[in-house]
Amino acid sequence: MLTSLSLSNFKAWKSIHRMRVAPITCLFGTNSSGKSSILQFLLMLKQTADSADRAVVLQLGDEKSLVSLGTITDVAFGRAKQPELLVEVGWTLPSTLEIKDPEAEEKSLFESKYMEFSSQIVANGSGKLTTNRLTYVLGQDAFVFERKDGKNEYVLSTNSSSFRFIRAIGRAWPLPAPVKFYGFPDEVRTYHQNAGFLSELELEFERMLRSVYYLGPLRDYPRREYTWAGGDPADMGRRGEYAVAAILASRERGDKISRGKGKRKLSLEQYVAHWLKELKLIEEFRVEEIKKGTNLYRVHVQKSPGGSEVLITDVGFGVSQVLPVLVLCYYAPPGSTILFEQPEIHLHPSVQSGLADVFIDAMRVRGVQIIVESHSEHFLRRLQRRIAEAELLDQEAALYFCDIGPDGSKLHQLDLDLYGNITNWPTDFFGDEMQDIAAMSEATMRRRGITGA
Secondary structure: OEEEEEEEEEOOEEEEEEEEOOOEEEEEEOOOOOHHHHHHHHHHHHHHHHOOOOOOOOOOOOOOOOOOOOOHHHHEHHHOOOOEEEEEEEEEEEEEEEEEEOOEEEEEEEEEEEEEEEEEEEEOOOOOEEEEEEEEEEOOEEEEEEEOOOOOOEEEEEOOOOOOOOEOOOOOOOEOOOEOOOEOOHHHHHOEOOOOOHHHHHHHHHHHHHOEEEEOOOOOOOOOOEEOOOOOOOOOOOOOOOHHHHHHHHHHHOOOEOOOOOOOOEOHHHHHHHHHHHOOOOOEEEEEEOOOOOOEEEEEEEOOOOOOEEEHHHOOHHHHHHHHHHHHHHHOOOOOEEEEEOOOOOOOHHHHHHHHHHHHHHHHHHOOEEEEEOOOHHHHHHHHHHHHOOOOOHHHEEEEEEEEEOOEEEEEEOOEOOOOOEOOOOOOEOEOHHHHHHHHHHHHHHHHHHHOO
């Protein structure tokens, strides 16, 4: 689970320094204030880790990628020709990572449940990227791979007082550039007697990125029929197009979701139906094959108690829009980080509020981390209420406001007291409500004066 994020010279952001990332992290702000860029930054790292091309430092993407960012100039703050990008993330591991001494297996060299990674990436002006330095931190021990000044050679070092890297016997061949933006080249392990454990650090970084899931703001239209041939989708797709397939795959596996001690376990389909009812969208929900062996399925819903059953295409658009949000919350593996971009689109204000309860429940029940970019005041108000009611603890939430100025986007953490009040409420956070109320009152008085009422 992510705990911190830093970046520099990425799109609208000149710099973000050690942004705290909580189990529920929310980004609010005006249009083009940089909220989505933070999600895009994480998706860029993820798709780079997923890429089979080891020579590409950063995978900026194309139309088939999670995110398509264009060229390095498009990505760079101020569209700089030779930008210097900083990547830095901190995260907790599911269990303690212990590095054994290769010369004495009973001895532990390093161990911790907390890791950090940072990388400095530079461009040469013609679009070619180079990783100048990468650093892994496990607990208090740092391992640095950096470029020598003015040379295309790299050196490996550590800050540990009880450990040092030992070169293998033979000629001290120079070390080449890193693999992608985060990987030690194979020569590091070949040219050193005791550097084999560095692969474990890389693996943990890749595992963290591969546990990131994303759902975009523009979701798939509902269909009268869905095809499923037995596959097990890795995620919902950018538009939530695999939501029904995920429900069927979970059903096939016989998955059950625990809701806590003394509560009956539910299937994914039942859990989704529970929330659709709680959000007062529909009364009943089920997925059924049209005819056995056809691999064609329909989503049936009942809009109200005692009402007739119809297809999902024949009810309000909000049901199909919230469906992939609910499915992803409970389908993603425990410990995952889920990125939602404007999950409230096409939803009634009361349902927007209810999304906050969905996310809190998913955090508790599934142990997932949720990062949300939103414009919804109703969603925020429900989070504030749950903090006031102590159903959402202060350390479990990090709420931010993004705005844009002459020096790029700025990140402001919203300070909440024990009663859920925001004590540093930004000016015109959700528009000037009082101005609208005052203008409406003035108009009312004028109209009454004209009519003599």
